[in-house]
Amino acid sequence: MxxxxxxxxxxxxxxxxxxxxxxxxxxxxxxxxxxxxxxxxxxxxxKTLHSVPTPAVVLDxxxxxxxxxxxxxxxxxxxxxxxxxxxxxxxxxxxxxxxxxxxxxxxxxxxxxxxxxxxxxxxxxxxxxxxxxxxxxxxxxxxxxxxxxxxxxxxxxxxxxxxxxxxxxxxxxxxxxxxxxxxxxxxxxxxxxxxxxxxxxxxxxxxxxxxxxxxxxxxxxxxxxxxxxxxxxxxxxxxxxxxxxxxxxxxxxxxxxxxxxxxxxxxxxxxxxxxxxxxxxxxxxxxxxxxxxxxxxxxxxxxxxxxxxxxxTLDVQQLAAHSCDARYLNPSAIAITVLAEVSSVYPGRGPGGATEALVNAGSLALGREPCEDMGSVKGQHYNGWGIVMPWAGVANVVPGPGFPAVHGGWQVARISQEHGVLAWRGDGAAHEETPLAVGQRLRIWPNHSCITGAGYPWYLVVDSRNAGREDEVIDVWPRWNGW
CATH class of the missing domain: 3.20.20.10 (Alanine racemase)
Known part of the structure; x- marks a missing residue:
């Protein structure tokens, strides 16, 4: 149709x-x-997600x-x-x-x-x-x-x-x-x-x-x-x-x-x-x-x-919409991530002395579509461009039932064409941060999977049911881009 x-x-x-x-x-x-x-x-x-080129879009x-x-x-x-x-x-x-x-x-x-x-x-x-x-x-x-x-x-x-x-x-x-x-x-x-x-x-x-x-x-x-x-x-x-x-x-x-x-x-x-x-x-x-x-x-x-x-695929926007409760709609159901690498780390550069980091995924890799800020005071709800998924040693804060009003952890706070800036969102205490290192690989939940996917010619497919091989690429799905 x-x-x-x-x-x-x-x-x-x-x-x-x-x-x-x-x-x-x-x-x-x-x-x-x-x-x-x-x-x-x-x-x-x-191959595994630790050996493929980045940025890449991944489906579970x-x-x-x-x-x-x-x-x-x-x-x-x-x-x-x-x-x-x-x-x-x-x-x-x-x-x-x-x-x-x-x-x-x-x-x-x-x-x-x-x-x-x-x-x-x-x-x-x-x-x-x-x-x-x-x-x-x-x-x-x-x-x-x-x-x-x-x-x-x-x-x-x-x-x-x-x-x-x-x-x-x-x-x-x-x-x-x-x-x-x-x-x-x-x-x-x-x-x-x-x-x-x-x-x-x-x-x-x-x-x-x-x-x-x-x-x-x-x-x-x-x-x-x-x-x-x-x-x-x-x-x-x-x-x-x-x-x-x-x-x-x-x-x-x-x-x-x-x-x-x-x-x-x-x-x-x-x-x-x-x-x-x-x-x-x-x-x-x-x-x-x-x-x-x-x-x-x-x-x-x-x-x-x-x-x-x-x-x-779901995405961060769908978590924000709360069409279901957490039994049916939670971060574990998001099937799409963007695989990126940390290009640099800037201790103390963020608000309150928090760390910021540069990743090789910007608007072309993540999309430039924010979640609409529905809060009574603008800027207090989640207003980033993606949230880092807990993976490969990164124990990030994940969105909970109070999201998008309540949010924290590593988030993509700013984006340019090819790069994103990660910022730590929390109570302001730098010691709460999960440390990041140059060259480290991350998986980012994007705001809108439709827009994110449009930046790639194919999906790398993994299967989290494969115990011990959750990060192994099992298939590649070419996309029908263009019009």
Missing amino acids: LPKRFTSARVTRAISTTLPWFNFQIARTMAATQLSKELLRAQFVG LAKVEANCNQMLRAARRLDLSWRAHIKTHKTAELTRLQVGDDDTTPVKIVVSTLAEAENVLPLLEEYQLKGREVNLGPHGLTVMVDHVDQIKLLTLLASKSGNPPLVFLKINIGSNRAGVPPDSPACVALVRELLLSETVGASVFWGLYSHAGHSYASREDWAAMGILGVEFGTLHDVARAVHKDRPDHPLVLSVGATPTVNSLHHPDFDPNGAGTNGDGTAAATAVTQIKDLLARMRADRLTLEVHAGVYP
């Missing part, structure tokens, strides 16, 4: 599997990708698998259709983990770039040969629209591909990045035009889609669950408006962002779970409200779907 900006003739050049030119391009791209992976594996597999397979499996279980437990967003990692290997290995379940994905769509096609074809339902062939391509001028492009897309595209109407539920406001004249006009487009065979009005990007700014355990309820409730209202004109029109309601969908891990959603265990009445009430809302939407014959993308 492609976002709205791809509703153009460009899509048909890249997506239609009926075009010989396209098949040739895919074959050439995949041959290059396979060769690249083979060479990369020969170069890195069997054990943690990625656990995060993916947990999400699949949550969707299955609530009988929700699942759509994996693959733009965070842009790899075939992690896409496999996101969609799972149950051949009876559909393979539904969201892509953000044509490069992702081109490169994931062979994987979808593989699943199709196994009999799984996939985003391929007739009624396989889905696009998003949020402006009436995009409707005319659907006819062109249908004529080029030979099949009318499925269309999600994207609804703005508060993030203000994209989407049409519900209950607005523009939304009414779009519904009318989509129904007309469907009548003339130019498209299929498939459903309503929202992305709660503003849920990243939640800061209390399970607070994102309330935004999830708003997402479903808002789309339900729009769906009922559609049904006033077309009572029997099928619609898929697709909602999500990692914080909102992660909130589905709440134990009260599990009929076999242990309950809230002291989570408080606010979370329990939200669970009850969402369960009731799901029942009402199903009574209106609506198909319910959730989507998310960052959850396999």
Whole structure:
């Protein structure tokens, strides 16, 4: 499925599997990708994180698998259709983990770039040969629209591909990045035009889609669950408006962002779970409200779907969002780190005589996206660019339940293009510092795994389940960078 900006003739050049030119391009791209992976594996597999070049981006397979499996279980437990967003990692290997290995379940994905769509096609074809339902062939391509001028492009897309595209109407539920406001004249006009487009065979009005990007700014355990309820409730209202004109029109309601969908891990959603265990009445009430809302939407014959993308890797931003409590969301679940080296150490240079250190990972290696400071007094909450992971002799302070308001230890306090400055955050006593040495290797949890990954052509993969060999590279996953 492609976002709205791809509703153009460009899509048909890249997506239609009926075009010989396209098949040739895919074959050439995949041959290059396979060769690249083979060479990369020969170069890195069997080495350890203490011998590979830095900076490098590392994924822990054990943690990625656990995060993916947990999400699949949550969707299955609530009988929700699942759509994996693959733009965070842009790899075939992690896409496999996101969609799972149950051949009876559909393979539904969201892509953000044509490069992702081109490169994931062979994987979808593989699943199709196994009999799984996939985003391929007739009624396989889905696009998003949020402006009436995009409707005319659907006819062109249908004529080029030979099949009318499925269309999600994207609804703005508060993030203000994209989407049409519900209950607005523009939304009414779009519904009318989509129904007309469907009548003339130019498209299929498939459903309503929202992305709660503003849920990243939640800061209390399970607070994102309330935004999830708003997402479903808002789309339900729009769906009922559609049904006033077309009572029997099928619609898929697709909602999500990692914080909102992660909130589905709440134990009260599990009929076999242990309950809230002291989570408080606010979370329990939200669970009850969402369960009731799901029942009402199903009574209106609506198909319910959730989507998310960052959850396999997680990052510091997700810890700050507190979509779950510490049982489900804690530093041990973060699967992505940036491997860096200490280039220099500056005793006494920091505030209160604290030490600072220079590492060879700056904005190009870590990304330049801060966690939004939601504190009443700006600057007191975590405002760094990454946190050093306890590893290889560095016993750093890790984020706890009070993060981002409460934070300490070695953090990336400043960044330039190629370098970062580590600063010790604590009570100001220099003797509390974990000592660092020139040439020492560190692993840094980044703020935003999507932006961090974009700086690298591949991931080095380790597996913390390999006792005694936790730092050994077991695979290399090339990324589909670019557009």
